[in-house]
Amino acid sequence: MLFAMLLGxxxxxxxxxxIYLQRFFGECGAEYGGSTDxxxxxxxxxxxxxxxxxxxxxxxxxxxxxxxxAWPGYPQLTAQVAARDPPDLVTMHEGVISDYxxxxxxxxxxxxLRAAGISPDGFTEAARQGVSMYGQIYALPWDTHGGLFHVxxxxxxKAGLMRGGKPVLPNTTxxxxxxxxxxxxxxxxxxLIQSNVGDPAFAARNLYTYMMANGAVLFPDAHHIKLNxxxxxxxxxxxxxxxxEKLGSQNMDTxxxxxxxxxxxxxxxxxxxxxxxxxxxxxxxxxRPLYKNYAVxxxxxxxGEHVEFVSGHSWVVPTRKRTPQQRDAIARFFKFMAAHNYDxxxxxxxxxxxxxxxxxxxxxxxxxxxxxxxxxxxxxxxSNVQRQNAxxxxxxxxxxxxFTGQKSIPQALAQAEHRVNDLLGQVD
Amino acid sequence: xxxxxxxxxLLFVAPFLLLYSIILIFPLLRGLWLSLNQVDLFGAGHxxxxxxxxxxxxxxxxxxxxxxxxxxxxxxxxxxxxIALALALALxxxxxxxxxxxxxxxxxxxxxxxIVTLIWRFxxxxxxxxxxxxxxxxxxxxxxxxxxxxLVLPALAITTIWWSVGxxxxxxxxxxxxxxxxxxxxxxxxxxxxxxxxxxxTLPSLRRTVxxxxxxxxxxxxxxxxxxxxxxxxxxxxxxxxxxxxxFETAFGRWELGYASAAAEVLFxxxxxxxxxxxxxxxxxxxxxxxx
Amino acid sequence: MAADLRRGRLTPLGWAGLLIxxxxxxxxxxxxxxxxxxxxxxxxxxxxxxxxxxxTLQNYAxxxxxxxxxxxxLNSTIVALGQTAGVxxxxxxxxxxFARLDFPFRRTLYIFxxxxxxxxxxxxxxxxxxxxxxxxxxxxxPGLILPGLIxxxxxxxxxxxxxxxxxxxxxxxxxxxxxxxxxxxxxxVPLTIPAQSTLAVFTFLGAWNDxxxxxxxATRSDMYTLTVGLAAAQMNYAQxxxxxxxxxxxxxxxxxxxxxxxxxxxxxxxxxxxxxxR
Numbered sequence: 001m002l003f004a005m006l007l008g009x010x011x012x013x014x015x016x017x018x019i020y021l022q023r024f025f026g027e028c029g030a031e032y033g034g035s036t037d038x039x040x041x042x043x044x045x046x047x048x049x050x051x052x053x054x055x056x057x058x059x060x061x062x063x064x065x066x067x068x069x070a071w072p073g074y075p076q077l078t079a080q081v082a083a084r085d086p087p088d089l090v091t092m093h094e095g096v097i098s099d100y101x102x103x104x105x106x107x108x109x110x111x112x113l114r115a116a117g118i119s120p121d122g123f124t125e126a127a128r129q130g131v132s133m134y135g136q137i138y139a140l141p142w143d144t145h146g147g148l149f150h151v152x153x154x155x156x157x158k159a160g161l162m163r164g165g166k167p168v169l170p171n172t173t174x175x176x177x178x179x180x181x182x183x184x185x186x187x188x189x190x191x192l193i194q195s196n197v198g199d200p201a202f203a204a205r206n207l208y209t210y211m212m213a214n215g216a217v218l219f220p221d222a223h224h225i226k227l228n229x230x231x232x233x234x235x236x237x238x239x240x241x242x243x244x245e246k247l248g249s250q251n252m253d254t255x256x257x258x259x260x261x262x263x264x265x266x267x268x269x270x271x272x273x274x275x276x277x278x279x280x281x282x283x284x285x286x287x288r289p290l291y292k293n294y295a296v297x298x299x300x301x302x303x304g305e306h307v308e309f310v311s312g313h314s315w316v317v318p319t320r321k322r323t324p325q326q327r328d329a330i331a332r333f334f335k336f337m338a339a340h341n342y343d344x345x346x347x348x349x350x351x352x353x354x355x356x357x358x359x360x361x362x363x364x365x366x367x368x369x370x371x372x373x374x375x376x377x378x379x380x381x382x383s384n385v386q387r388q389n390a391x392x393x394x395x396x397x398x399x400x401x402x403f404t405g406q407k408s409i410p411q412a413l414a415q416a417e418h419r420v421n422d423l424l425g426q427v428d
Numbered sequence: 429x430x431x432x433x434x435x436x437x438l439l440f441v442a443p444f445l446l447l448y449s450i451i452l453i454f455p456l457l458r459g460l461w462l463s464l465n466q467v468d469l470f471g472a473g474h475x476x477x478x479x480x481x482x483x484x485x486x487x488x489x490x491x492x493x494x495x496x497x498x499x500x501x502x503x504x505x506x507x508x509x510x511i512a513l514a515l516a517l518a519l520x521x522x523x524x525x526x527x528x529x530x531x532x533x534x535x536x537x538x539x540x541x542x543i544v545t546l547i548w549r550f551x552x553x554x555x556x557x558x559x560x561x562x563x564x565x566x567x568x569x570x571x572x573x574x575x576x577x578x579l580v581l582p583a584l585a586i587t588t589i590w591w592s593v594g595x596x597x598x599x600x601x602x603x604x605x606x607x608x609x610x611x612x613x614x615x616x617x618x619x620x621x622x623x624x625x626x627x628x629x630t631l632p633s634l635r636r637t638v639x640x641x642x643x644x645x646x647x648x649x650x651x652x653x654x655x656x657x658x659x660x661x662x663x664x665x666x667x668x669x670x671x672x673x674x675x676f677e678t679a680f681g682r683w684e685l686g687y688a689s690a691a692a693e694v695l696f697x698x699x700x701x702x703x704x705x706x707x708x709x710x711x712x713x714x715x716x717x718x719x720x
Numbered sequence: 721m722a723a724d725l726r727r728g729r730l731t732p733l734g735w736a737g738l739l740i741x742x743x744x745x746x747x748x749x750x751x752x753x754x755x756x757x758x759x760x761x762x763x764x765x766x767x768x769x770x771x772x773x774x775x776t777l778q779n780y781a782x783x784x785x786x787x788x789x790x791x792x793x794l795n796s797t798i799v800a801l802g803q804t805a806g807v808x809x810x811x812x813x814x815x816x817x818f819a820r821l822d823f824p825f826r827r828t829l830y831i832f833x834x835x836x837x838x839x840x841x842x843x844x845x846x847x848x849x850x851x852x853x854x855x856x857x858x859x860x861x862p863g864l865i866l867p868g869l870i871x872x873x874x875x876x877x878x879x880x881x882x883x884x885x886x887x888x889x890x891x892x893x894x895x896x897x898x899x900x901x902x903x904x905x906x907x908x909v910p911l912t913i914p915a916q917s918t919l920a921v922f923t924f925l926g927a928w929n930d931x932x933x934x935x936x937x938a939t940r941s942d943m944y945t946l947t948v949g950l951a952a953a954q955m956n957y958a959q960x961x962x963x964x965x966x967x968x969x970x971x972x973x974x975x976x977x978x979x980x981x982x983x984x985x986x987x988x989x990x991x992x993x994x995x996x997x998r
Contacts (some may be wrong), residue, residue, distance in 0.1 A: 026962070027953030029786050067941045070951040075680050078469060079936035082846075083853040099683070103470050197575040198661045251554050251572040262764065278764050390681045401665035406577060412665075419489065426466065426684050436900065437823030444814040445829065448870040452836050455847035462847070469846070515741070518734055527985065532742045535749055538977040540929040540947060543970040547748040558747070590744070595922060599877075602914040606884050640880050644837070644873060651840040672840045679846060692843030699838035707834060 016063040017325040019333070022087040023048065024071040038343045043277060047343055055336050062329040064089075074389075077318075081105050086318035088330060092139065094130030094312045094380055095388030101138045102386055102427075106316045108136040115328070116335035126378035127352035130312050133383035139314035140334045142341070143349035145273040146310030146378050147205045147299050148371060154293035155267050159183040169300040173238050176302060180247040183267050192248035193266035195257035196404055200396020202254075203239075206270070207399045208309035210235040212379055215304055222384045223424040225391070228413035236413060238302075239403040250404075264289030270299065273371070276348030280366055296367050298374045310378030312352065350375045386427050394419045456696070463689035469679075473686055480690035490691060492666055493674040494698070496581060500670065501649040503585035504592075509641055512593050516600030517630070530597070537594030541654030548587040549574070549659060574660055577667035584655050584668055591655075596641045603637030604630070639710045643703060650699045671695045756780070756967035763963045779968035783950070791942055792949035797976070798861055799934075799945060800927040803868040807923045808916055810869060815878025816904045820890065830879070836872035841932070849936055859943045864934055868927050874919055881915040882908060917984040924980050928973070946973055 026045040036054040041047045052064055067087065069076050074096065080086045081100075092100075100106040113120065120128055120137060127141035151167045159182055161168045170176035180191035195202050207227075211218060216231040226232075242248045249257070249266055261269040262282055269275075276296060283294035299308050315337065317330060337344075342359055345351045350371070356362050363369050381388055395416050402412035463480055467473020484490050515533055519526045536544070552573035554560045560570030573583040607630065615625045631638075653672040656662055662669030662677075675695065679688035755763065757775040783789050817823070818830050848867060849858075857863035885908060893903050909916075934945040944952065950969040 027786055028782075031782070031785070033785075067939070068952045070935075070948070075932075076936055076939055078680070078683075079849055080939050082469065082850065083858060083939075085858075085939070105470065198663055200661070200663075251575040253549070253553060253574060255549070256553050258764065281761065282764075387682055390677070393677070393681065397663060397665050400663070404575075404664070406665055423682055423684075426468070426682075426687065434821065434823055437817050437821030437826070440817030440821060440900075440904075441814040441823075441829060444810040444870075444875060445833075447810070447866070448833065448836065448872070451848065451851070451867055451870045452839060452844065455844040455851060456839055458847045459844060514737075518738060529738060529742060530985070531981070532745050534981060535978070536745055538925060538929075538974045538981070539752075539970060540931065540973065542931070542951065543752065543967070546966065547752060550751065551748060558751075590748075595918075598918050598921070602881070602918050605914050606881070636880055636884060640877065644876075647837045651842075653840070653842060672842050675840065676842050679842070685846065689843070692840065695840060696838050696843060699840075700835055703834060703838050704831070 020087045021089040023091040112331045115331035130380045141352035144312040159186040193269040194248040197253040203399035204396035225420040459689045467686040468683040497671045512596030534594035545658035580668040607633040792946040796946040802865040803927040806869045811874030818879040819882035
C-alpha cells in the first residue's frame with residue numbers, strides 16, 4: 001500500500017517539469033509506441049499519440065504524462081475534481097466547458113494564449129463561440145465536428161440524382177421528399193439511413209440544426225429552452241413525415257446504421273465528421289460497395305439560413321496550484337497544438353483555426369473542400385448554457401419519440417421543454 | 429440450545445459490522461441528508477426539506493422508471509429461479525459430462541456487463557441480429573427488440589437471464605449438497621418415484637436455498653442498471669429506463685446530487701420493503717429465533 | 721445410496737433441454753471469440769465477417785503491446801484476491817456469529833445487515849468517493865479492496881448455510897470442552913467448503929468485473945484495474961470501430977475467472993462425491 005502511495009505521489013527526480021494530461025481517443029501504444037512521426041499516423045488515437053510524443057521530444061525540459069480514459073471521461077474528471085486532484089490538461093467537448101467554468105473548476109486561458117502568441121481572432125467562428133463564455137475564454141479550441149450527409153453516389157446515380165459527377169441535394173423540404181421518393185422507386189432502398197435507436201444525438205442534431213436554420217432561438221436565456229414553438233413543430237413534423245412515409249430506414253441503432261450504409265443499403269447517412277475516416281477507407285478498398293462511390297457534404301439548407309448545429313473538442317486547464325514552469329509548459333503545449341492543427345484534422349474533424357481552412361494541404365485532403373463550409377455555417381449552442389450533454393440526451397430522446405411517432409409532436413416537444421427547464425432550474 | 433446470551437458473540441460479527449457501518453451505512457445516512465437539500469456535485473447547497481421528494485412524486489420520468497424496474501424484475505426472477513433449479517437438479521452429479529455442462533452454464537457469468545450487452549445487441553437488433561436472422565429464415569419478420577417500447581423490457585429480461593443463470597445454479601448445487609443422504613436412502617427404500625422424491629424431499633430441503641436465491645435475485649434485479657444503460661440507453665424514450673439508471677443520469681449526468689439522493693432513498697426503501705417482506709413471509713425470522 | 725438418485729439418468733427430454741440450453745449459452749461466446757480474432761477494420765459494418773477467415777491475433781498483440789496491460793492484470797488480481805480473502809473471512813466469522821451464537825441485539829443486527837442488500841451501489845458511490853478522498857485512500861489497493869468487503873450478500877449467504885449444519889455437532893464438541901472459536905474453526909468452516917467456494921467465486925468475479933468504483937477511485941493509469949484500463953484503451957466511443965479489440969479484451973479478461981472457477985469447481989465436486997453432511 002505504501003508502495004502504491006509512493007508511486008502516485010513521488011517527486012519526479014528527473015529535473016523535468018511534469019504535466020499530467022488526460023484524454024480520451026483510445027490507446028494505441030502497441031502500434032505507435034514512442035513514435036514521433038505525426039505525418040504517418042492515422043486516426044484520432046495515432047495522431048494524438050504521436051503529437052504528444054513529438055512535443056515531449058521537442059521540449060526536453062518538459063514531460064507530459066498521459067492518462068487515457070474511456071470516452072467521454074467526465075465521471076472520472078468529476079471525481080478527480082471533487083477529490084481536489086485534477087489533471088493539468090484535459091480534452092473536453094465545448095458544450096461541457098460551461099459546467100466547469102461556471103464553478104471556477106477550470107481556468108480562463110487568456111494568459112496561456114498570450115504567452116503562446118495565439119490570438120483568438122485566428123479561431124474559426126464556431127470554435128470561438130464554443131470556448132468563450134462569461135466574458136472570458138476557457139479553453140484552447142481544437143476542432144469542430146458536426147453532422148454531415150454521407151452519400152452513396154452509386155445509388156444516387158441509379159436514382160438519377162447525380163449531376164456533373166456530384167450528388168443533387170435538396171434545397172427545400174418538398175424537394176427532399178420528391179427526391180427521396182424517386183430514389184426509393186429507382187433503387188428499392190431507403191433514401192436516408194437513420195440511427196433512430198439509442199442515438200439521441202442523431203435526433204437532437206436534426207432538430208437543433210433545422211430549428212436554428214429557421215431562425216429559432218433555442219435558448220432565450222441560460223435557464224430556458226424553447227422547443228414547442230411553431231418552428232419546432234414544423235421541423236418535427238417534417239422528420240415525422242420522413243418516418244411515416246418510410247423515406248428513411250427504421251429500427252436501426254448506430255452500429256446497424258453504419259453497417260447498412262457501408263453495405264450500400266441506403267442513399268444518405270446523416271452522421272458526422274467522425275465517420276469520414278472509416279468511410280473513406282471503404283471508398284478506397286476495391287470490392288466494397290462504397291469503392292469510389294462516396295461523397296460527403298454538410299447538411300443541406302432546407303429552410304431559411306444555411307446553418308448547422310456543431311460541437312467541438314477543446315483543451316481545458318483544470319484549476320489547481322501550479323508552478324510557473326508548469327504554466328509555461330502548458331503555454332508551450334498550446335502553441336504546439338495550434339501549430340499542428342492541420343495534422344489533427346486529418347482525422348476528419350474540422351479545424352479550429354481559420355489559417356488551416358485556407359491551407360492548401362487541408363483543401364487537398366479528400367472531401368475536405370466539400371465539407372469546409374461547415375466551419376463557417378456551424379453554430380454551437382450558447383456557451384453559457386450548462387448541462388448541454390444532459391440536455392442533448394433529453395431533447396434527443398423526446399425528439400426521437402416525436403419523429404418515430406411514439407409520442408405526438410406537441411407532447412414530445414412540451415415534455416422536452418419541461419424536463420430541460422426543470423434541469424436548468426436546478427442550476428445556479 | 430446451549431448458547432447463552434453472550435457478549436462474546438459480538439466479537440465474531442464486529443469486524444464486518446464495523447466496516448459495513450463506515451463504508452455503507454454512513455454514506456447511506458449522508459445520502460439521506462443530501463436528499464433534503466438542493467445541492468449539485470460541487471456547490472454548497474441549501475436546505476429544501478422534502479422538496480426533492482415532492483418533485484419526485486411529480487416526475488413522470490421517475491415514475492416510469494420505477495414501474496419499469498418492477499416489471500423487469502417480475503420478468504426475470506421467477507424464470508431465472510426455475511431455470512437455475514432445473515439445471516442444478518440435472519447436473520448434480522459427479523460425472524465428467526455434468527462438470528462440463530456446469531462449466532458451460534456458468535460461462536456467461538464471467539463476462540462483464542459491457543460485453544454481455546454488446547453480444548446481445550448482435551442477437552437482438554432486427555437487422556444484424558442473430559434472432560432477426562432466424563426469424564427471416566423461418567419466413568417471419570424480425571422483431572425490433574431494441575426499438576419497440578413493448579419489446580424492450582423483455583429484451584432486457586432475456587439478456588439478464590442468459591447472463592445470470594450461473595450463480596443461482598451454483599447456489600442450488602451447494603444447497604443440494606447439504607441434503608442428508610439418509611433422506612434419499614429412505615425414499616429409495618420406499619420405492620418413491622422421481623417426482624415424489626422431488627416434491628417431498630428435495631424441494632422442501634432446498635427451501636432455504638430457494639428463498640435465498642429469490643431474495644437475492646429480487647434485490648439485485650431491482651437494481652438493474654448496466655443492461656439498461658448500455659443495451660437500450662433506457663430507450664426508446666424511457667421505456668426501458670430503470671430506477672438506478674435514472675439515479676445515475678441525475679447524479680453523474682445532471683450533477684443534481686440532492687435530487688439523485690432523494691431518488692436513491694425512495695428506491696432503497698422500496699427494495700427494503702420487498703426484501704423484508706420476503707424475509708418475514710418465508711418464516712426466516714422464525715428460524716432465526718430457533719437458532720437453527 | 722443417494723448417489724443412485726443423484727446419478728440418475730436424465731430423460732431424453734432432459735438431455736434435449738440441456739443441449740439446447742448449452743447451445744444458447746455457447747453461441748454468443750463462440751461469436752465473441754471469433755470476433756476477437758478478426759481485424760477491426762474488416763468488422764466495421766460487417767460483423768458477419770467473423771464467420772470466415774482470415775483470422776488474426778493482432779487484437780491480442782495489441783492488448784499485450786500496451787505496456788500497462790500486465791500492470792493492470794496485476795492490479796486486478798491483487799484487488800480480486802484481496803476482496804475474496806477479506807469477504808471469506810469477514811462473512812464466515814459474521815455468519816457463524818449470526819447462525820450459532822446468541823448475543824444481544826442479534827436479530828436486530830441481522831436485519832441491519834439485510835438492509836444493505838437493498839442499497840443500490842450507485843446510490844452511495846459518490847458519498848463513498850468523498851469519504852475515501854477524505855481518508856486519502858484513492859489510487860491505492862486498500863481503496864480498491866475495502867468497498868467490496870461490506871457486501872451483505874456474503875454474510876447473508878454464510879449465515880444461511882451455517883444454519884443448515886445440525887446443531888448436534890456443536891453440542892458434541894462443547895461437551896468435549898471446545899471453545900466457540902474451536903468449533904468455528906475446526907468444525908463449521910470445513911463443513912461449509914462448498915458454500916465458501918461458491919462465495920469465493922462470486923466475490924472474485926464481482927471484484928474482477930467491477931467498473932464504476934475503480935473508474936472513479938483509481939484515476940492514475942498505473943492503478944487501473946484491467947476492466948477500466950481496457951475500456952480506456954477503446955478507440956471509439958460508440959464501439960463502432962475496434963470491435964475485434966473489444967472482444968479480445970473480453971476473452972482476455974475472462975480467462976483468469978475461468979481458472980478461478982475451475983479451481984473452486986473441484987472443491988464443490990469433492991464435497992459432492994463423498995463427505996455429505998450426516
